Amino acid sequence: MSIDRKKIISAMSQIEVLGNDDGLNPGFNVFVNMMPAKFWNSFAERLTRRVPAGMQEVAEALLINAAHECGYHTGYGIITSDEWKAVVEPQIKKVPEDILHGAFAIFTAWGWAKSEIVELVPNERMVVRAYDYYESDVVAYGASSKHSAYMICGVCAAFMDLAYGGPYDASGKTGLRTFNCVQTKGIECGDEYGEFVVSKA
């Protein structure tokens, strides 16, 4: 791997993101918001704990889907951005594998999760580990019986879609959901790190 994660994280973590005169933040082909992680955690946790037991999986799948779709479109915006061209692109030698490693460096730089790819079988399987992530904050004491990193799950699958799912499709009709992801370990569940396994859907 030719990607220098430290260099990317150092550069990309300094990007300033604040609303313009309209109070909006257009960038990477999307509108960007910056909110306390507590909001996202609160909604996901309260929703999945309040729905009837038989519906928890459905609620979780929908939360993961939101991140999957977001990760696909925003991920594409990131890897085609001026910032990417300046910082990451010069390091890319092997396509799309180095693009994937670069994407997870940015994933880390922007505070989504301190994460890296630990296993990659091109176009088949990817395993990501996250050593610190805001979604684990839903547990302040003890260990949960359910995994809660819905955002990381969705984005992991989305990044594989972008790498191996064919040309980017803005409509989301093709490419998106070529892969899916299952969380197999979680800090919120008492594990040392979160682990996410992506495979063909």
Add this chain to the structure above:
Amino acid sequence: MTSYRKTELELNKAFDPQSCRHIMEGNTVVLHCHHYATLYTQLAMDCGMLDAKALMAECSEDTWEEFLREYFRSRGVSSVRERIALAEQSYAAAGLGRMRVTCASPESGEVTLDHSHLDEGWIKKWGHYKSPVNFIGAGYISALFSAVFDLPARSFAVTEAEAIVCGAPRSRFIVVAR
């Protein structure tokens, strides 16, 4: 002699290289996009098992009430005028839109959005919609009123009377004490 001072929001933000988190005013903050916000909103709207729209607004209210209250406390901001100005700026800094509190009291208030992340993100993604979708904004406004007037959370009911997503030129919220 008259002097004027413009109230300006200052946000302390830093990247912690150990945890790789962005910390703003003591809170972990995270960037997300309009796809994420609108899909979460749609999930709330489609949830038939509980009132997830109210849940979303409550989560927004709890998050922002804590943020704004602590911001005012740490900066020693006590005037209603300054608190409102800072809260409007905080909404914009978060990329959520341009907010104006047109009137406010511990009994009621009116708030408009000239621009809205949720509404314009929804239109960008799916086009216009028949009813308001900005539950995150409604929760923020509840939080704003609670924090400005030093009242507990859930002190105010907020209704979106007009919405950009429905085709209105601006969104308008009505606030009433519960």
